Amino acid sequence: MVEAGPVPSGTGYREISARAIALGIIQGIAMTAAFTYAGLKLGFGVGGSSVAAILGLVILRGMLRDGTIVENNINQTVASGINTASSGVVFTVPALLLLGLDFNPWMLVIAAVAGSFMGIVVIIPLRKQMVELDRLRFPTGTAVATLLKATASGREKAILLGVGTLLSAAVVVGMELGVVPEEWDVGSLLGLPPYLGVALYLSLMNLGAGLLSGKGGMPFFLGGVLAWWFLAPVAVNLAWIPAETVAAGGTVDFLYGSMFRPLGIGILIGGALMGVVLAFPAIKAAIQSLASAVKLQQADGSSGPADELSARVLYVGVALSAVVLTGVVFALDPSLGLPRILIAGIAGTVWIAVAGLIVAQATGMTDISPLSGLALIAVTLLLGITGAIGTGKGLDDAAVSGAVVVAVAVGVAVCVATSQCADMMQDLKTGHLVGARPAAQQVVQFGVAWIGPLVAIGTMMLLWNTPDGSPGFGPQSAACLQGAGDCLSAPQAGALEGMIRGVVDGNAPVDKYLAGGILGGAVTLFPVGGLGVLLGLAMYLPFSITLGYGIGCMMSMGLQRAKGARWMEDKVVPLAAGLIVGEALTALVFSIAKAFG
């Protein structure tokens, strides 16, 4: 197969530059610290690509006057690649602090850095598969590309981008001021029972992602329908929900927490694995094309930069990750014994690859990445391998607490890796649309991948403990106990802490994961790519998100049919990109303002 050879040099077209990397690193570090704080306080992460792209436009193109589109792409790749570690860290690391366990934070930093590198390695073949062959939309990646190209795309597209940005920003401001509700409870207006979940999350970013995804995103909406409009009435009418739960008004929470989410996680995993089996010939061809690109360059004898990283980077990266993770497991709890330590390190690495595949598909098709669910599975898997499930001993037992620290450390690696995967795939989609060299983006990402975990874990430890070692702003601090504004409750990690306590007591819904896995594999045989992943993701998320996204998909399909593909590219893509960028920017401003009081 013929693949891109070397880029002839001498045209002076600037891509990787010291100033773009420096700007990206400065923005990335600032955003990582701010988003770690905001994530601990508010419980969600914010993407930094669009912010970095706008600052790049202002500084590289506006102030310095000679910045190129692909150079600004490097800036946003670096910034978001560093910042992405904040989500992975705040979802997992504080769980150990909440559980009151002793651990060596440097081991967590090493695990997180290994995960960060592994996240980049895994997407080397996935980029070929999902960006080039499956042509997944990656809504945020498409939006950032529209932003990067905005200054040269013509007046009409720039106006549409601006209109979308302002509209979306106005809705977020309205929500913050209490003028616009976050959710519109359509179901209660229509007199429908709450278990049907008919509420609309009024996010224009969500609608924009649906508009960009079109027909390809419809199975995601159908997954929500399957859960909330089929399974919920069946479960309620056949009295599958415990009477005391119904009497206590916990029907919706039971449906979502005990049925949809565990089944959805299983479907996600089964769907992703079957997807690999079905797409194996194409993945193999994609990896071969990486090898042929390098051979072409060698045959040419050119010293110019290649477009693709060698497949060898993939193999070496995976092997190194397995070695580092195994080393971390050994350093944290040598009493596990060599067989369990080896299995834990290898299983962690394999799970990072599977989770990376899942998250890449999910973000490609919907813009949503189920990071916490994938970390949860990693922790459950590792607790099983380390023998900590259902022992009848509590966390006070040294063997159990040691196993929990190991499981969370691998969970940190998985969460940072999947977060990195999601971000890198979006960045590579952006790169494809502006004509960047994938190898250039991947090389700079390798160069800065260690920074994010270090800044995020450092920030978290500083926030948790005051310099004299007394409790700082954590949930057990005086600030949180008194409900003061500077309390950091770490809600995502709190959920992980509760899950770990349940799993250690033997309460993991393994049977539902298994059933979901089989179902996910079966539905993925349907001749529409990624059906299992989309159905699983929809069951894992609240229906209010799925519904708004589905409306965007249906609007897109109607417009495509009426107006054609070119009209969609000219009109809908910039408008939808504006909707995504506007909400990201405004939410970021409000998050930082709230977090810092």
Added chain:
Amino acid sequence: MNTLAWILFVAGTLVATATGAHSPPMWAPFGLGIALAVAGAMLLRRQSAKQAAGGDADGIHDLSGLREALHEVTANTAALEALPDQTHDLLERVEALQLEHLLPMLEARSILASSHGVKSYARVFTPIASGERCLNRAWSALADQNPAEARVQLGRARGHFEAAEQGWPASST
């Protein structure tokens, strides 16, 4: 046959979803549901492959149309490459090539995947995607006032499209 396949797939999925979500899962009906869903999905895959030669995209209806579209993209890229650097509307011409020729061909890509499988699809569409990225880089370079880079990228894009034509499965020619 198509209706039966849909019924099997939908019914199987519904049964397996409901019985799999039950606490604990009801494994016997769950297994039946999975069997129905798999049977329906396999039948639908066969139907899909048979219908692929008919195509489903606006403008490009079959394999020969898809191949013709690829040939046009190659020829148009070569024509752009031959234009002098000073051509004032080169950026608009590149954009027109992307939206009027390349995009419809990409929209119709499933015709090849369904009829010849993912391996043949990858053999043709991997170089097409590389060519598309070169065209995108040519656009960016022109927007950044660098026609020399644009010319280089147009040449590379043409090379990729030619490679895609060479990789076209022999049985469909």
